[in-house]
Amino acid sequence: MPKEKGSKVVATNRKARHDYTIEDTYEAGLVLTGTEVKSLREGRASLVDGYAFIDGNEAWLDAVHIPQWGSGSWTNHATRRKRKLLLHKAQIIKMSQKTKEGGYTLIPLSIYFSEGKAKVEIAVAKGKREYDKRQALRERQDKRESDRAMSTRSVRGE
Structure with a gap:
């Protein structure tokens, strides 16, 4: 084998x-x-x-x-x-x-x-404490939104 x-x-x-x-x-x-x-x-x-x-x-x-x-x-x-x-x-x-x-x-x-x-x-x-989990989740969502905004801006060619 x-x-x-x-x-x-x-x-x-x-x-x-x-x-x-x-x-x-x-x-x-x-x-x-x-x-x-x-x-x-x-x-x-x-x-x-x-x-x-x-x-x-x-x-x-x-x-x-x-x-x-x-x-x-x-x-x-x-x-x-x-x-x-x-x-x-x-x-x-x-x-x-x-x-x-x-x-x-x-x-x-x-x-x-x-x-x-x-x-x-x-x-x-x-x-982690509960507030640490919420903060990490909020940071992840903010990053996702900013990446989404940057990708739509680059698609439009601005």
Whole structure:
């Protein structure tokens, strides 16, 4: 079987960028069972309620929904089990120190395949307040309106 090239995104957590301010991102490997990999290759996963945490010297991903593989039998996996993250010790220490500061949490941003291996992008993030969310939304709308006005002006040739 030829080796896979490039990357393929399986699932993204779009709500995370709205609800959190992203400080740092890390790429981590995932320890998965065979049926989990097959289900991910079909493009089925949900990161909506997912989070990561540090337990001792290990990083874990929890509450990420990877549905059972359709052709699996008794070998199928639990859909929302804890999955170990593969990170360097220095990265785990950095993330642990940041989360102990207070107000910071570890959230998954996306699951993807890179060179045939399942990876997850983990972010050290701080929760946004409601007014921060409204301000970001207002800025995005203002930018969209200004871009729209600029494009109509350039179309008319002014």
